Amino acid sequence: MPPPAPGDREARRKDVSEAVWQVLAARGFGGLTLRAVAAAMGVSTGMLTHYFPSKRALVTHALDLLEENTAQRSRRARPSAGLGGARAVLLDLLPLTPADAGRSRIWVSSWDLSLADDALSAQQADRYTRLRATLRPFFETARARGEIPAGDPEHLAAAAVAFAHGLVVQALFAPGRFPEEVQIAMLDDFLTGLTLPRPPAGGGGPSPGR
Amino acid sequence: MPPPAPGDREARRKDVSEAVWQVLAARGFGGLTLRAVAAAMGVSTGMLTHYFPSKRALVTHALDLLEENTAQRSRRARPSAGLGGARAVLLDLLPLTPADAGRSRIWVSSWDLSLADDALSAQQADRYTRLRATLRPFFETARARGEIPAGDPEHLAAAAVAFAHGLVVQALFAPGRFPEEVQIAMLDDFLTGLTLPRPPAGGGGPSPGR
DNA sequence: CGGTACGTAACAAACGTTTGGTATGTAAAA
DNA sequence: TTTTACATACCAAACGTTTGTTACGTACCG
Numbered sequence: 001m002p003p004p005a006p007g008d009r010e011a012r013r014k015d016v017s018e019a020v021w022q023v024l025a026a027r028g029f030g031g032l033t034l035r036a037v038a039a040a041m042g043v044s045t046g047m048l049t050h051y052f053p054s055k056r057a058l059v060t061h062a063l064d065l066l067e068e069n070t071a072q073r074s075r076r077a078r079p080s081a082g083l084g085g086a087r088a089v090l091l092d093l094l095p096l097t098p099a100d101a102g103r104s105r106i107w108v109s110s111w112d113l114s115l116a117d118d119a120l121s122a123q124q125a126d127r128y129t130r131l132r133a134t135l136r137p138f139f140e141t142a143r144a145r146g147e148i149p150a151g152d153p154e155h156l157a158a159a160a161v162a163f164a165h166g167l168v169v170q171a172l173f174a175p176g177r178f179p180e181e182v183q184i185a186m187l188d189d190f191l192t193g194l195t196l197p198r199p200p201a202g203g204g205g206p207s208p209g210r
Numbered sequence: 211m212p213p214p215a216p217g218d219r220e221a222r223r224k225d226v227s228e229a230v231w232q233v234l235a236a237r238g239f240g241g242l243t244l245r246a247v248a249a250a251m252g253v254s255t256g257m258l259t260h261y262f263p264s265k266r267a268l269v270t271h272a273l274d275l276l277e278e279n280t281a282q283r284s285r286r287a288r289p290s291a292g293l294g295g296a297r298a299v300l301l302d303l304l305p306l307t308p309a310d311a312g313r314s315r316i317w318v319s320s321w322d323l324s325l326a327d328d329a330l331s332a333q334q335a336d337r338y339t340r341l342r343a344t345l346r347p348f349f350e351t352a353r354a355r356g357e358i359p360a361g362d363p364e365h366l367a368a369a370a371v372a373f374a375h376g377l378v379v380q381a382l383f384a385p386g387r388f389p390e391e392v393q394i395a396m397l398d399d400f401l402t403g404l405t406l407p408r409p410p411a412g413g414g415g416p417s418p419g420r
Numbered sequence: 421c422g423g424t425a426c427g428t429a430a431c432a433a434a435c436g437t438t439t440g441g442t443a444t445g446t447a448a449a450a
Numbered sequence: 451t452t453t454t455a456c457a458t459a460c461c462a463a464a465c466g467t468t469t470g471t472t473a474c475g476t477a478c479c480g
Contacts, residue, residue, distance in 0.1 A: 009458095012459090026326075027326050028322045028323065028325055028326035029240060029322050030239060030240065030322055030323055030326060031326055033434080033435065033436085034435080034436065034437090035434080035435080035436095043460075043461085044460070044461050044462070045436085045437085045461095046437095046438090046439095046459095046460065046461060046462075046463095047459075047460055047461075049436085049437070049438085050458090050459065050460065051459095054436080054437080055435095055436060055437090105325055108321050108322070108325065109321065109322040109325055109326075110322075111318050111319065111321065111322070111379065112238045112239050112240055112318070112319040112320075112321070112322035112323075113238065113240055113322075114383070115238055115315055115318065115319055115382060115383075116236075116237050116238035116240060116241055116319075121383060124383050125383040125384045128380055128383060128384065129384075151399075155396065155399070158377075158380065158388075158396065159373070159377075159396055159399065159400060161376065161380065162372075162373050162374075162376030162377040162379075162380055162396070163369070163372050163373045163376055163400075164372075164376065165375075165376040165379055165380075166371065166372030166373055166374065166375035166376030166377070166378075166379075167368075167369075167372040167376070168376075169321065169372075169375055169376075169379075170338055170368065170371065170372055170375075172325060173324070173325075173331060173334050173335040173338060174335045174338065174339075178368075185365075186365065186368065186369055186372070189361075189365070189369065190369060190373075190403075192408065193400075193403030193404060193406065194403060196403065196406035196407070196408070197406070198402065198406070219424095222425095243468080243469070243470085244469080244470065244471090245468085245469085245470095253426080253427085254426075254427050254428075255427095255470085255471090256425095256426065256427055256428075256429095256472095257425080257426055257427075259470090259471070259472080260424090260425065260426065261425095264470080264471080265469095265470060265471090
């Protein structure tokens, strides 16, 4: 086999990153070792270090690529503006198929490492900020169209992201209890709750029965 | 210092578990080593193995104790039945104070290990089942009282848990953006959405603008 | 004495990283 | 065209460190 042409270097790094995803999906970050990645590719650990100077560089690049993948996927086939668009973005976050579950799994697993590392923690916070920023225009349009009552779009985006990611975690641990149609129904119920006309805000929570 | 009286063995194991929490909160599961725990206590690794036969036993006991702690705390001061009670349970899940944030942090970090281990994964799924079961009666009462419209209480519990835990993750990565009052306001907004009267369910999502 | 409660020290295994070497290519020099 | 030079791609092996675990020693107490 001829060695890859010079310029395929970035393609080879992508191959390595995919092997990293494979190991992460199977064993999590606690089981991510250079030897495991090398074995998954059928190569040596020296090959990995030839393309990445350190394990950390390898991990961050794999995560960057995974995010880029996800972003590209959600940019395709955005059906509409307004609330329907927000629904499409949120559907992309859910582990509806086994492939999506693998991606979600890796993100959830990465939180352990991210919470322990300031740089990764900031990166993850940025990801959330970007995600909310992606969602916000849809809610603004929805409000302009009268699909939802008045309310801060940024708050709505944060709430929607919270709901989606909390559902992701529950679904990952109990896929049998949260099949595709249940996840979608729950998301639609949540979005329906946003569309309803609200009474003027009173202090101290929603009729806190005390 | 005299050695602890015989019978304090369980108390000593609790001391060790608290040191485990300390290390987990600071460095996550990826940084949890016997030597780090021993150093946090100012003892030797031999002392740890005297009370726990293996690292796994040490970790599972620390997590068991942490869950027991959380359950006890949320059993205290449950203000009311109905929606207000559900609100109190959910507030206990949120990282409102730094101490709560530490606990939440450990749970989120544990998901990496749990997703890679079948036994721990089942344990985590059980925890979610118990949490939903804890929440369900409050929604049933709320429905009986007319605080919320008709709807499956189990679904409502799953949705509420999802929202709360998704908010936990976002708040852990950006505590500055989600201070106590913002978290509480978001939770109350979510609960308010549950109280609103719903139109009869139509197929295909909430006015999906297509 | 006998048992509990440790500390000390060592163990093999696994880790990330480094090194040395062997192909295989391209490109300029002869 | 042949030769020399040099870079790329990779493997195999070893490095020193850190890991969980085990064995052994000592001090205290009943």
